[in-house]
Amino acid sequence: MVASMPPETSAGRPSGETGRQRVAISGVSPEIDCGRFPIKRVVGEPVTVEADIFVDGHDLVSAVLRYRHEEDPSWSEVPLEPLGNDRWRGQFTVTRLGRYRYALRAWVDHFATWRRGLARKAEAGQDVAVDLLIGADLLEASADLATGDDAAALRAAAARLREERDPTQRVREALDPALEALVHRCPDTRFATDYDKGLSVVVDPERARFSTWYEMFPRSASPDPTRPGTLRDVEARLPYVAEMGFDILYLPPIHPIGRTKRKGRNNAPVAGPGDPGSPWAIGSSEGGHTAVHPELGTLDDLRRLVRAARELGIDVALDLAFQASPDHPYVREHPEWFRWRPDGTVQYAENPPKKYEDIYPFDFESEQWATLWEELARVVEFWIEQGVHVFRVDNPHTKPFAFWEWLIDRIKRAYPDVIFLSEAFTRPKVMYHLAKLGFSQSYTYFAWRATKQELIDYFTELTRSEVREYFRPNLWPNTPDILTEQLQHGGRPTFMARLVLAATLGASYGIYGPPFELMEHVPFAQGSEEYLDSEKYQVRHWDIDHPDSLREFIGRVNGIRRAHRALQTDRGLAFHRIDNDQIIAYSKVAPGDDDAIVTVVNLDPHYTQSGWLELPLDRFGLEPDQPFQVHDLLTDAYYLWRGAWNYVELDPRRVPAHILSLKRRRRTERDFEYFL
């Protein structure tokens, strides 16, 4: 249903009614890949739509933005307003989970056109007798479209225009804005142009936009160094996680682990007798993707954990790692889901010359792909039934795109509050495509964006381009697979700086702990990003009460995030000038929020750095040369600043960052969504 399609041209004869649809609608934004993919919002957020709308000749146009929740039978409408240069804009707010549709409609506004002409002619002193009669005709046509009082009022107005009275008086009545409003209540849209390409918005819960993740291995959660951790131990650790201010607790796979070709400590090709194996080598005789590893506990323990976490405002997130160990029941029960080699073995995962013999990927090219898809959806639904509504998806880029689109759509139609985080560390177009297909959040390249310019470029792309309509970044300074070179060498200042960057650049971020708060930084080998003695292959015990722990600092940062709405969205991010390449500065603002957060981070872990920071006063509603107070929420210090340029200095041995609260004066509420 493309706007302003040509009339049927079979045999070159004009036909149909599109010949009288004069208005063109194009250049609609947001519109992802011609409407192929939805945009994303959370409940309560506005959707601002713009389009080029124009007509031949000089007639005036009226246009509306139409929207409806997919479950609603009928459209709501809000007017579009012209911005100049044939660009129009309108806005609606999504208030329910699920999917909304939006569309545009525009038509020639003959009454407004006539009204403008009448005013001009009257002003020029031209005879308007005939014009008044034309207006009366228009009002009567309008009355035919109206009902009840409106129709009567329109007919009465028409009759008055026809009366043999002083034209000046009649012109005044004709130009009465109330009359125009009356006409606009029942516009003649017979020849309206509809732009309805099935554009849609997926509406998620707020946590899809604003979330603070903590990843931990349950088997390392034991307070007793003589035994591995369990789900009950994780439950006991919940207050620790909550005190630090996290609201999603993500557990790597909790399923039975295969024994065949099990990896040993530090990814050794052969496991030792006590080695527990990688949690991602899922499945053994004890069960597969819907089983809980007996050493971690029971399904009931998991349900308990989920409930206990919820009472602390925490969602438990599970890992969806769609692959099997050689011992997974699927291998025996569903050989058709695997690729068999001519020697009668199953094709293991490999990226030649590397081999991952403890893991069999599913063969999504199987003739039986449809039953495989069904089973994997069943796995997700199983965990949802246990109370889990957040999933971190392992390597989604190694499974077909069509599968994810189908799976996420199926799940979210039944459970629209479910959140899927895409762990695809791969090429940019693939990452963006997965987000388009439906993932609620996505891991990013943040871990490897180290310099000021790298951070500015990347976060400008993420927050200022069309990408922001469908890709919600989730920033991780570390993961079990990623101990960056910075963290290996930068010490405490780098851990603090990277945490502040993640927590203030991203409305969603996460850390892999306790290694993060304990500043674990020794790699497996020089040049490697793998942790030495990685929890992926062995049980670890962590001294979470160590006095050097960053837990309190993390708690303070996350407290600031909760208290300041500016940090709960990525839309309001803007970078600011500071004349020092080692200091990055940026601010965030949120619609309807009184304060802005200005973050300044020293990227140099070794030396104090200082510089003059330029703030765009306009953005904060500040006057030039007037003093204003900024409050450092990390140190509780107050500073009196004045004008656009102010001095900052950061000593990495103390706190390498400012997170400044700045009360701003808002111009108008309406400006916001455009301003952001």
Place this chain on the structure above:
Amino acid sequence: MVASMPPETSAGRPSGETGRQRVAISGVSPEIDCGRFPIKRVVGEPVTVEADIFVDGHDLVSAVLRYRHEEDPSWSEVPLEPLGNDRWRGQFTVTRLGRYRYALRAWVDHFATWRRGLARKAEAGQDVAVDLLIGADLLEASADLATGDDAAALRAAAARLREERDPTQRVREALDPALEALVHRCPDTRFATDYDKGLSVVVDPERARFSTWYEMFPRSASPDPTRPGTLRDVEARLPYVAEMGFDILYLPPIHPIGRTKRKGRNNAPVAGPGDPGSPWAIGSSEGGHTAVHPELGTLDDLRRLVRAARELGIDVALDLAFQASPDHPYVREHPEWFRWRPDGTVQYAENPPKKYEDIYPFDFESEQWATLWEELARVVEFWIEQGVHVFRVDNPHTKPFAFWEWLIDRIKRAYPDVIFLSEAFTRPKVMYHLAKLGFSQSYTYFAWRATKQELIDYFTELTRSEVREYFRPNLWPNTPDILTEQLQHGGRPTFMARLVLAATLGASYGIYGPPFELMEHVPFAQGSEEYLDSEKYQVRHWDIDHPDSLREFIGRVNGIRRAHRALQTDRGLAFHRIDNDQIIAYSKVAPGDDDAIVTVVNLDPHYTQSGWLELPLDRFGLEPDQPFQVHDLLTDAYYLWRGAWNYVELDPRRVPAHILSLKRRRRTERDFEYFL
């Protein structure tokens, strides 16, 4: 038919075969408004298509660009080549008038993926016995898709891979590029992803891209000042037009002119007894849009003129002004095509408070719009039957968009060589939209782009953005409606400079003569762009042999255009740095052409200006610090330049421009279309 659509999700069950279509195709370019509109080319031009193409996981992809002339039953294919970052590119050349379709197809290349893995494993010294068997299976599957010798060769190759021989030898055979080529001849495209959105290319004759227009009023073509000119006088003037190097001769409307409300000289509201009226007030008792004004001659004279012009390589272009004088036969015969006012009169053209009472617009909102469209198409077809294949369309922006799309499509399906020039001086989005709808060429804002920066910005937009795919600029320094302030005050240097700019910035340009070559520059009133004693309202006599005439200069410039392919396309335009705001410099190159044209224009009509011009030597295949010769085609002077920076100086009292020919060394033929 969007690429990588989700499988059917009715009741959430996966079905269909799209589940195994793993490749995604998106970001296709060129693609205008999601494929809603075609791109444009002329016969012999390449179409370069790019797309993002990627697959889940690490498999290799093969992709082809498919194309066919609409009249061809089957597709041709050329391979797409990867450019890095999941971007792919391919190219085909259009060789026939009419419409081509293009589409993309991509699939997982299992053989290439296997081949890459085998090579890596062999290099790493891993056992490849099973891999060779897998390869044999793949070759046999490929043989099933092949026929004849290919099938036999594939089966033989498979058998050899299975032989119990030295694996090193078998690997060498498996990696033979000839074997890969054999497999690629009959790829397995069962699960290919098709991107087929009906993308199309309208292929016009070369003159749609490269044309040199001369507009003249026939009634002013008389060599005898005592009588108005006729079509026979125009015929006599053809050698004059041809000597100046023009190839399209555009005549304002040649139809009978109405008498009711006829305008007098200088647009006086009441005509004097001898006033001939505006040619755009079409129609009288002597006929309408298919009649020739009796004072100009007969239909036979027009056909003679068309034939005589063609012998000189000139196309005669007529004006399509779809409006009627009050005396037009249509008003009587088809009152339903006009808007009647309550006082029983017909609505004349107006833009309140301005009135144009000598002109009735058609009412395209009429219930009888379809018969009106048919009649107007008949008018165009009538003139095509007289031999006219180029039309300048008057004010297309005041008629519905759908009408033009329908009309141009209808005409070009029968007569694909017809050229339509859109005379829409209106808002930018409307101008671009008309071009998208099918106009072959479009008037531009060139006349009002006076400063260096204005020219750079505008022509960068026209030649470097997506606009260039559908909007072919036609540059007019003057028209009967446009005597710019510059031409009023700048004298001979400005006429020369504006001519050079139009002729070298635009592959298509035109002048309204003889006022242009005779440097007519007196406006009707101060601040007006109307000519004094405009030919629109009266007969003029021009002394075309006046010694001051620019005719020879114009002839030289147009000769340069004919001799240098670089000036016959807008794709190869690039602006160059020169440290003087009064001098603009740019170059053009054409695919497969050995010389580049560097144009340098002094925009200051009063003073000599000079500066150092920086040429990007790379673009011209020149080495740093090496001397090279430039040849000024306007003055026939030769200069020896060296390196990137060279000095230029232009005295407006002599010639205010250089048009320099510069022999360049091309790197490779293949680079061209991308380079431009």
